[in-house]
Amino acid sequence: MLDAVLSGLRLVATLDLRLWEIVGLSLAVSLSAVALATLLGLPLGAAIAVGRFPGRQAVIVVLNALMGLPPVVVGLFIYLLLSRAGPLGELGLLFTPQAMVIAQTVLVLPIIAALARQSVEDAWREYEEQLRSLGVQGWGGALTVLWDIRFSLLTAVLAGLGRASAEVGAVMIVGGNIDGVTRVMTTTIALETSKGDLPLALGLGIVLIAIVLALNAGAHLIKEAAQRRYG
C-alpha cells in the first residue's frame, strides 16, 4: 500500500508523460464543459429568477431536481443521441472528447443554472424597486444583477466544476475510455484500480484532489478580494 502511494507520488514528481496527457485532457474537457454551462446557465438562471411566467414554480422544481442527475443516465442519453443510429449520429462525435464535453455540459448546466437562479432571486428582492424606479426594463435588470453579484456566482461555477471533474459515468459511456484519445483522470482511476495498477491510479487521484483544491482556493481568494474591494 505504502509502495503504491510512493510510486504514485513518483509518477507525479517525475512528470510522467502518460499521466500528464490524461490530466491535460481531463482539464480540457471539464473546463470546456463548465465554460459552456456557465455561458448558458447564468443567463438561464437569471431569467427564471427575474421572469414571471406561468409554470415558473414547476420549472424551478424541475431545475433543482436536475442538479441530482446521475452521470451514467446523462451518459446514456447522450450516447443514444450520438450513436450511429441516433438523431445526431451523422456528426460522428461518439467516443471523442467533444462528446465528453457535451455530456458534462448537460450534467453541469442544471447545477449552475439552479444555483444562479437562487442567488439572483435573493439579490433581485433587494434591487428590484430601485432598478424599476430608475426605469430599468426587461432583461436589463437581470443582467445588471448578474454582473453585480458576479463574485458570489463563482460558487455556482465551482460547484459545476466540482461535479464535472469528479464524475466517471458520463465520460466513460460517451468517451469509451480509449487510451490516448478519451481517457481522463476518473476513468483511468477506475480502470487502473480494477487492473491492479495502483500507482497510476493513486498518482492521478492525488493530482485530481490537488487541482480541485487549487481551483477552490483561487476562487476563495478572488471572492475575498472582491468583498473587500466592492463591499
Next chain:
Amino acid sequence: MSAILPLRLEDVSFAAGGRFIIERVSLALEAGSSTIILGANGAGKSVLMRLMHGLLAPTSGRVAWSGEGARRRQAMVFQRPVMLRRSACANVVYALKVAGVPVAQRERLATAALEEVGLRQVAQRPARVLSGGEQQRLALARAWALNPEILFLDEPTANLDPGATREIETIIKAFDAAGTKIVMSTHSLGQARRLGDEVIFLHQGRVAERSPIERFFPQPASPEAAAFVNGELPWA
C-alpha cells in the same frame, strides 16, 4: 419638454391580502410646493408613494400624469438606498445610462451631481463601503443627475444620525430651490415643518386631511391628525 405635473390620483385603491392599504384616494399634486405625507405606521404612506411613482399598480382607480414621458421625469429615494457594487460615480453614471443620456454627457453630469451632494472626493470609492449617510446622499446625487420634475422620498432620514439628517435636508432644499416638486414621507414632525409647504395626513389608507403646514400643526382639522400631532413625544 412638457410638464408632467399636476399628478392626479382618481379614486385610487390598493388591496393586498384581502385588505385595503390605500382606499379610494383622490388628490392632485401641483408643481411648486413641497408635500409632506404624514401618518402612523401602517397608514399607507409608502404604498401611496409607490402607487404615485408607478412601482405598484392600483387595484382600482387611476394614476394620471399630465404630460408624456412621465417615467423619465420622476425619481425616488428610498429609506434604505440600494447601491450597485461599483464606484459612487459609476452608480450615478448607470442611472444616466438607463435614462438614455448620451455617453458623452454622463461623466460630466455625474460629477456635477456628486459635487452638489458633497461627495466629489469619494467619487471613485466603491459605493457599498460608504457610510449610511453618504450612501443616502449618493442616492440623492443619482436623482439629481436625472433632473427630475418630481422627487419622491420615502422616509429618507429614518436610519440616519442628526448630522447626516441635516445634510440630507440641505440637499432636499436644493432640489426644491431648483424647481423639483418634493413629495416626502417622514416620521419627524420637525422635519415636516422644516421642509414642507403642505401636509397630506393619511389615516388607515385614506386621506384624513390636507392642509398648509402653518395651519396643520397649530390647529389640525381632523381628529386623527390632532391626536397624531398631540401624541408627539415632547423631545422628538
